[in-house]
Amino acid sequence: xxxxxxxxxxxxxxxxxxxxxxxxxxxxxxxxxxxxxxxxxxxxxxxxxxxxxxxxxxxxxxxxxxxxxxxxxxxxxxxxxxxxxxxxxxxxxxxxxxxxxxxxxxxxxxxxxxxxxxxxxxxxxxxxxxxxxxxxxxxxxxxxxxxxxxxxxxxxxxxxxxxxxxxxxxxxxxxxxxxxxxxxxxxxxxxxxxxxxxxxxxxxxxxxxxxxxxxxxxxxxxxxxxxxxxxxxxxxxxxxxxxxxxxxxxxxxxxxxxxxxxxxxxxxxxxxxxxxxxxxxxxxxxxxxxxxxxxxxxxxxxxxxxxxxxxxxxxxxxxxxxxxxxxxxxxxxxxxxxxxxxxxxxxxxxxxxxxxxxxxxxxxxxxxxxxxxxxxxxxxxxxxxxxxxxxxxxxxxxxxxxxxxxxxxxxxxxxxx
Numbered sequence: 149x150x151x152x153x154x155x156x157x158x159x160x161x162x163x164x165x166x167x168x169x170x171x172x173x174x175x176x177x178x179x180x181x182x183x184x185x186x187x188x189x190x191x192x193x194x195x196x197x198x199x200x201x202x203x204x205x206x207x208x209x210x211x212x213x214x215x216x217x218x219x220x221x222x223x224x225x226x227x228x229x230x231x232x233x234x235x236x237x238x239x240x241x242x243x244x245x246x247x248x249x250x251x252x253x254x255x256x257x258x259x260x261x262x263x264x265x266x267x268x269x270x271x272x273x274x275x276x277x278x279x280x281x282x283x284x285x286x287x288x289x290x291x292x293x294x295x296x297x298x299x300x301x302x303x304x305x306x307x308x309x310x311x312x313x314x315x316x317x318x319x320x321x322x323x324x325x326x327x328x329x330x331x332x333x334x335x336x337x338x339x340x341x342x343x344x345x346x347x348x349x350x351x352x353x354x355x356x357x358x359x360x361x362x363x364x365x366x367x368x369x370x371x372x373x374x375x376x377x378x379x380x381x382x383x384x385x386x387x388x389x390x391x392x393x394x395x396x397x398x399x400x401x402x403x404x405x406x407x408x409x410x411x412x413x414x415x416x417x418x419x420x421x422x423x424x425x426x427x428x429x430x431x432x433x434x435x436x437x438x439x440x441x442x443x444x445x446x447x448x449x450x451x452x453x454x455x456x457x458x459x460x461x462x463x464x465x466x467x468x469x470x471x472x473x474x475x476x477x478x479x480x481x482x483x484x485x486x487x488x489x490x491x492x493x494x495x496x497x498x499x500x501x502x503x504x505x506x507x508x509x510x511x512x513x514x515x516x517x518x519x520x521x522x523x524x525x526x527x528x529x530x531x532x533x534x535x536x537x538x539x540x541x542x543x544x545x546x547x548x549x550x551x552x553x554x555x556x557x558x559x560x561x562x563x564x565x
Contacts, residue, residue: 161207165352166238169345170231170310172205173399176387176506181211188383188502199381199496201372201489202388206232209365213238213356218364220378220496224423227400227409229369234306237299239363242350245303248294249346252304253339255290256283270412271405275316283338284308284315284406307349309403311341320402371423373488375495382498387506388489389427391482391517393473397421397431425485429473437477439463447487448480450529451522455483458515465513475512483522490523490530494565501565503532508543511554520561527563535563 160177161167167178185196196217200208203221205228212219213236223229263282266273272281287308295301313320314336319327366378389396397420404410410419426432442448443456462476497503509519524535543556 165355166210166235169235169306169349170205175205175207178207178211181208181385182215184385185211185215185217196383197381199384200386201493202386203232203367204228206235206367208385209367210235213361213365216362221367222370222372224371225396225420226369227404233367234302236365236367237303238353238356240300242353244300246346246350248300248304249307251294252287252290253342255294256286259286261286269405275318275320275402277317280315280338287342307342307345311345312403312406315341372492373485376492378496380498381496382501384493384497384503389425390508390510391427391479391519392510393428395428395430396424426478426481429475429478432478432481433474437481439477439480442480442484445484448484450525458517462513462515465515469513479517486523487526490526494531497565499565503563503565505561507561508558509556511556514554516554523561532563532565535561537561
């Protein structure tokens with residue numbers, strides 16, 4: 149597959165320094181982002197000041213560091229934002245980081261605590277055998293006892309976080325959801341994985357410095373539906389959630405459970421969902437979204453003549469389906485949230501700014517949602533001047549068990565400011 153067609157995928161990043169520290173299924177190509185930053189500078193003869201309202205695990209921010217440009221990134225998911233912020237500590241001393249990891253492994257090996265969480269946590273008990281979870285808990289407890297406010301310990305935290313799925317014997321990768329009934333042929337030893345990742349991270353930190361990366365990224369945990377306060381930017385590159393019912397709140401449930409941030413799926417309602425946009429039915433249903441209220445929102449007026457009939461059709465179709473998923477409120481809430489984000493983004497973008505959203509359409513219950521066109525119309529309503537869509541690939545053609553046959557696609561929505 150040509151690099152040009154890979155902008156919507158994260159897989160290539162797992163070979164790239166820093167980016168490969170944590171695999172996030174919602175990511176996109178760092179190489180492509182770097183190429184777009186350089187192209188912008190060549191086209192405009194000015195330095196790029198980059199903004200990403202859905203920074204995720206930090207792809208755009210790190211690409212800006214690699215090209216020597218200042219960037220601003222936001223994410224409302226607290227755990228994912230922490231991962232991005234930790235990746236952005238690549239400039240710290242790699243030898244100090246390795247020393248901290250060595251202290252943790254030495255303390256973990258001495259403790260030999262047998263975990264109590266194998267029986268106490270339903271999710272952890274499904275994902276690990278008793279011995280593996282005990283070793284992971286030894287690492288966790290050693291880290292918690294040794295960690296100080298020195299940011300180097302955030303890198304140690306990420307090291308442990310990054311090996312959790314590789315050390316599980318059930319289906320935990322590459323997609324983020326947990327599949328307890330599937331087993332993996334290759335499972336890493338906990339302590340070996342921890343030390344190997346420490347070596348890899350240290351090498352990547354040195355690589356970034358040797359290649360003159362610039363410590364110029366500002367990454368914040370914030371709901372971008374709220375007002376953004378940053379200097380004006382001239383280039384926005386991002387990939388928002390697609391309206392395809394992927395539950396981003398649930399994507400890091402294993403990691404958050406391991407660290408004791410949540411106890412179960414229900415805790416996501418208060419720990420994550422309030423600050424992320426509504427792109428799944430679990431979120432829109434949990435918030436008790438009232439369709440009529442959403443459809444009356446003035447920000448949706450530019451697309452209401454098309455959005456309302458789609459939402460109403462989904463409201464009827466869901467009653468004929470076994471799951472009765474609330475796609476009708478999900479779709480309405482999704483575009484309302486993005487209308488807010490377009491408005492907030494326009495306020496921090498210069499006149500003539502360049503914007504790119506990597507986005508895909510969807511067809512919940514077979515009802516087509518032209519996401520890129522509706523997003524383009526919302527962009528115009530927020531003050532941008534024009535939009536065009538560049539299709540990269542067809543979707544919904546690979547899986548034999550797909551629930552509908554509506555042709556879908558993915559591509560880049562280009563907006564001029």
